[in-house]
Amino acid sequence: MESRVNYTIVGFFVLVLGAGIVMLGFWMTAGTRSKAYDTYLVYMNETVSGLSDQAAVKFNGDPVGYVKKIELNHNNPQQVILTLQVEQGTPVTTSTYAILQAQGITGIAYMGLSAKNATGEPLRAKPGQKYPVIPSQPSLFTQLDTVLREVSGNIKDISNSFKNVFDQQNTKAITDSLRNIDKFTQMLADNSDEFEEMLASARTLMKNSSKASQRFPQIATKLEDDLRAIKIMSGNISEAGKQAGLTMRSARRALHTLREQALPPATNLIHQLNAAAGNIKILSKQLKQNPAMLVRGKVPAVLGPGEK
Numbered sequence: 001m002e003s004r005v006n007y008t009i010v011g012f013f014v015l016v017l018g019a020g021i022v023m024l025g026f027w028m029t030a031g032t033r034s035k036a037y038d039t040y041l042v043y044m045n046e047t048v049s050g051l052s053d054q055a056a057v058k059f060n061g062d063p064v065g066y067v068k069k070i071e072l073n074h075n076n077p078q079q080v081i082l083t084l085q086v087e088q089g090t091p092v093t094t095s096t097y098a099i100l101q102a103q104g105i106t107g108i109a110y111m112g113l114s115a116k117n118a119t120g121e122p123l124r125a126k127p128g129q130k131y132p133v134i135p136s137q138p139s140l141f142t143q144l145d146t147v148l149r150e151v152s153g154n155i156k157d158i159s160n161s162f163k164n165v166f167d168q169q170n171t172k173a174i175t176d177s178l179r180n181i182d183k184f185t186q187m188l189a190d191n192s193d194e195f196e197e198m199l200a201s202a203r204t205l206m207k208n209s210s211k212a213s214q215r216f217p218q219i220a221t222k223l224e225d226d227l228r229a230i231k232i233m234s235g236n237i238s239e240a241g242k243q244a245g246l247t248m249r250s251a252r253r254a255l256h257t258l259r260e261q262a263l264p265p266a267t268n269l270i271h272q273l274n275a276a277a278g279n280i281k282i283l284s285k286q287l288k289q290n291p292a293m294l295v296r297g298k299v300p301a302v303l304g305p306g307e308k
Helices: 002-033 140-165 168-190 192-289
Strands: 037-044 056-059 062-072 080-087 096-103 108-115
Touching: 037 096, 056 080, 080 108, 096 140, 168 192
Parallel strands: 056 108
Antiparallel strands: 037 080, 056 062, 062 080, 096 108
């Protein structure tokens, strides 16, 4: 009898505990669903594997709602339409975007919301839209997949380029080049002494060039002094040329004055001297014929017979 009482008490407590758990669940569910929500749509251009109805919606990691519905866009089979229930008061603005994310190690997918900037007007439905549409961005997995595809494509292009480079013709050209390099190397080995002499000459040349470069500032200074002296000398020559020009102009003016003023009287004097010389010549002739002329003067000639 005592054993039956114990089982009855245990069963009673189990029933009470089960009823309490059920009531607690209903209470928590009712408390959650009693919140006011706004409906938003998200068009995803990627697979939403791992995301299910009732999945969490988080704004910068803070739970703000849940995914109400997931359906395929029949007008565009490449898109998936997500219907989100977001708590009223959540700052969903025109700068808000949605991205599919995975939670920690478990990998449970949820819909993450973030804002590009702190400002922005509240997001509202546009004309013809039943609910506001939150723009989506590719998830990390999609971005990695895109990058890996691009890398794979680039590797494939590089592989094709290598195949084109190392075709039969180019391979033969590379082989010939290697053969020529081998010949050149052998030639260097055979003429190592000559090359050593050339290197020694080159070292000597470099050493002389270094010495010359050290003397270059002195040479440049002297050259600068010489150029300065040449400049001064050219200035003196130019000044002398100017003075010579002035002297030539003065000489031309003097010659002009001489020609205009001195030459005419000199010409007259020369004519007079020529006339005097002629008269002296005549007088000399007459004196030679009649020396007494100096005493008696010039006597008229005696008239001959029959002259009057």
